[in-house]
Amino acid sequence: MTPASDPRAEAVARCAAPGGDREEAAAAVRRLLVADGHCPPEEADAAAADLVGLARHYGNRPFTPLEEVRRELGLDRGGFGRLLELFARLPELRSAVLAGPAGKYWSNTLLPLEERGVLDAALAGKPAFPHIVGLYPGPTCMFRCHFCVRVTGARYPHSALGNGNAALASVIDEMPTDNPHALYVSGGLEPLTNPGLGDLISRAAGRGFSMTLYTNSFALTEKALAGESGLWDLGAIRTSLYGLTDEEYEATTGKRNAFRRVDANLRRFQRMRAEREAPVRLGLNHIVLPGRAERLLDVVDFIAELNAVAPERPVDFLNLREDYSGRPDGALSVQERAELRRILLEFEEKVRRVTPTLAVDYGYALHALKSGADAQLVRIRPETMRPAAHPQAAVQVDVLGDVYLYREAGFPGLPGADRYIAGRVGPGSSLSGVVERFVNERVHVAPRPGDEYFMDGFDQVVAARLNQLEADVDAGWREGRGFLR
Ligand code: SF4
Structure with missing residues (x-):
């Protein structure tokens, strides 16, 4: 046996x-x-x-x-x-x-961080080059999603782009090259609104980084992809999908006729990628929004249509998420959550049948729900936020060169977010120097109510883990701290 x-x-x-x-x-x-x-x-x-x-x-x-x-x-x-x-x-x-049910926390985030000693460095208050660095090059965004923390109308001045792109390029040049996935491009605002993005991507690819671009793909136009566009040097493009009709897009993003444009952009991308035999992977990110849980099943049909455009290069992955912001209007109703498990199982079966090559990542909470456990998401509150944050694990650099400690703080004009800037990269100031100063000078940010919204799911998991490790060490369990590692 x-x-x-x-x-x-x-x-x-x-x-x-x-x-x-x-x-x-x-x-x-x-x-x-x-x-x-x-x-x-x-x-x-x-x-x-x-x-x-x-x-x-x-x-x-x-x-x-x-x-x-x-x-x-x-x-x-x-x-x-x-x-x-x-x-x-x-x-x-x-x-x-x-x-x-909580296995994804361990395998996707905690154990890889443990393996590289990232959490030990954070716990000991020792400087270390950030394990993951997000580049936030977008000066603006064409959408106004109702769940997004961005300040309406706030953008980075166009005049900042020259120096800003130079700062981001210097970060790319400074990155240790032992982890090809240590860099990604996101926001903050929409990265594709920066005309210098392609050059930054090619620069990173030249140093061996396989970056993922997080985008809404509204500006993933033919022009953006033409010729030697650096976008083809990406490891992956991950498009946030905000609906499956113009009406749904408008309800979420405030932009009219946006779905048809994103849809056309993705179909064209599919065709061009197949023609060029470009290795870049294509994926979608879909947040299960209140009132739209059933739409998950239609997402599979949408992906099947994209696959039909280039059958030899089907869409590679889909990330499903719940709204992680913790805002009351992002939460699914009790009744809808109860339905969600059934929908997830139907969805899984439909994926197997209709888009069998699609890799689906259910994230922490939906994975648990699908397994039959209605796991609560980790929720850090101002009183459990860590005043020294965790720059050893991750930082984000915007187009001013500002180094943000949390992933949802890097938006221009966001009240209180500037308290979470560790320093600025620029001439004479490297990213490692900014982190070293921040850590060695023991800079602490006193959390205020609402600051928890500056943290995304990853930030919350890292903070929760560090709180746990600290409690274990304080209680005399240094050897076994954190249970698995
Ligand atoms: S969520 Fe992204 S696409 Fe939507 S408004 Fe915010 S930055 Fe723009």
């Missing part, structure tokens, strides 16, 4: 998932403990039950401090320490945590 078809192995693998059989999993873990000599038989029953409890907990709630879980399990510190040691000896249990 292969391990995959062994019901005992399966019970362990599924022990953190909704409906996983806790008792069967504990019995299987007990056998592992005794057979491999990890634990005397008389202690194995209790240990196995607690180990399964740990896997279930961290497969569902990854940000809990260890002390809280120790108290929940009713163990003394010695007993809990031994349990953590046993857990580390059984890779089957680690896999079960990663396969749990």
Whole structure:
């Protein structure tokens, strides 16, 4: 019998998932403990039950401090320490945590950051070159999405572009080249409104970076893609899809006749990409907005139409997200959330049938919901924001060269956002210098109500993890801090 078809192995693998059989999993873990000599038989029953409890907990709630879980399990510190040691000896249990509803938090974000020592540097207050750097080159945006924090009418002056692009180019030149995915282009405002964008992309590609461009694709025109346009040097273009009709686009973005233009741009891109045999990947980002959950199924048809334009180069990926802003008008109603799981399962089946090559990323919360657990998104509040932020993990640089600590703060004129500027890149001032100064001088930003909206999902996850790690270390669990790493 292969391990995959062994019901005992399966019970362990599924022990953190909704409906996983806790008792069967504990019995299987007990056998592992005794057979491999990890634990005397008389202690194995209790240990196995607690180990399964740990896997279930961290497969569902990854940000809990260890002390809280120790108290929940009713163990003394010695007993809990031994349990953590046993857990580390059984890779089957680690896999079960990663396969749990909250597995995406671990595998997409936390473990890669742990692997590179990013969180240790942030925790120790040591400067490190940011693990991920966002370039925000857009001076303006043609849309006014109702959920966007941008200040209506605020834009960067055109005269700033020359120096701004030079600052962004200097950041590209300064980046360590050990991670080809360390740079991306986003906003802030819409990147394609910067005429120098193609040159920046080619510059980054020349240093080995495979950048993703986050765009609304309204300006992804034939002219933008013509000739030697640097856009073809991108690793991927990720288009935010705001609806499937002009009316839906107008309701979300305030722009008339916008869907037809984005649709035409994407179809043309598909044709040109196939003709050029360009390796750049194409993907969409779709936020499930209140009242539009059912539209998910129509998104598959839209992608199928784009695929039909260039059957040999189908759309590569789709990222589905909930509105992460935490604003009340972004939340789905209780009834719609209840429906969403059914819709997600139907959607998954339709993707398999209609667009089988499409890679779908459900993000943290929708992945959990699809698995049958209505997981809450991590929510950092002003009182749990970290005054030193986490520039070792990520920063964003706008077209003035300003280095923002949070991803949703890099908009011109946004009240209070300038408090989250760590410094400015420009002649005589490098990005590493800005981060070093910020960290070494122990600059702290006192959070105010509403500041949490400056953080996107990634920022919130990093902050929650650092809070957890700090709590573990403070409670004397330095060795086991953070549970998995
Ligand atoms: S969300 Fe993006 S496309 Fe929409 S208004 Fe904001 S910057 Fe523009």
